[in-house]
Amino acid sequence: MPDTTRARIQQEAARLFVKSGYHGVSMREVAEAVGVTKPALYHHYADKEALFLAMLEGTLAGLSRLVQAANSQVGIRLQLDTLVYELLASAPEQxxxxxxxSELRHVSPERRAAFEQEYRRVWVGGLSRLFEDAAARGELRGDLPPAMLARAFLAITYPLVTGAPTSDPQGTARALLAVFLDGATPRQGAA
Incomplete structure (x- = not known):
């Protein structure tokens, strides 16, 4: 089977998992939704947990691409603007x-720990490196740990991804960055 079958399997499985939860979906239901036999499904994924983790790894790969896109820009403001805009633009997938x-708790502790470690390395670590590099360039305060900045940044961006879609992703990205980078209080000397 071509790779498009794997993509269809993941797409249908995601739809089913979101609708019914991890335990509410069987491999038989996934196979039926995709229009393949159970043996064909098991040819691609050893079990439901392997399918589920493959889908999460796809999400993580998307987050990695966001960090790479941000890294290709010059300056923390433009880097974060790119990252937030792309995050909002890809909000349905995210x-x-x-x-x-949120269903990760249902997979084996070993697989969950491995995924969480990779998530921290790719996403939180990637963001931390952006902040660390910006501090080294003098664009951010040096007294704030990059990991703390990354967690604060994630705390204000996640509600934008999980909430209702915005009609103006670019404007939303700029407003969020104004608060994150400049604060919400008026600038001295501003009218």
Missing amino acids: RVGLQLA
Whole structure:
């Protein structure tokens, strides 16, 4: 079977997992939704947990691409603007990934720990490196740990991804960055 079958399997499985939860979906239901036999499904994924984790790894790969896109820009403001805009533009896919991640507790402790470690390395670590590099360039305060900045940034961006879609992703990204980078209080000397 071509790779498009794997993509269809993941797409249908995501729809089913979001609708019914991890335990509410069987491999038989996934096979039926995709229009393949159970043996064909098991040819691609050893079990439901392997399918579920493959979907989460796809979400993580998307987050990695966001960090790479941000890294290609010059300056923390433009880097974060790119990252937030792309995050908001891809919100439907990210929303599914976040909903799936909430079901992570159902996978084996070993697989869950491995995924969480990779998530921290790719997403939180990638953001931390952006902040660390910006501090080294003098664009951010040096007294704030990059990991803390990354967690604060995630705390204000996740509600934008999980909430209702915005009609103006670019404007929303700029407003969020104004608060994150400049604060919400008036600038001295501003009228």
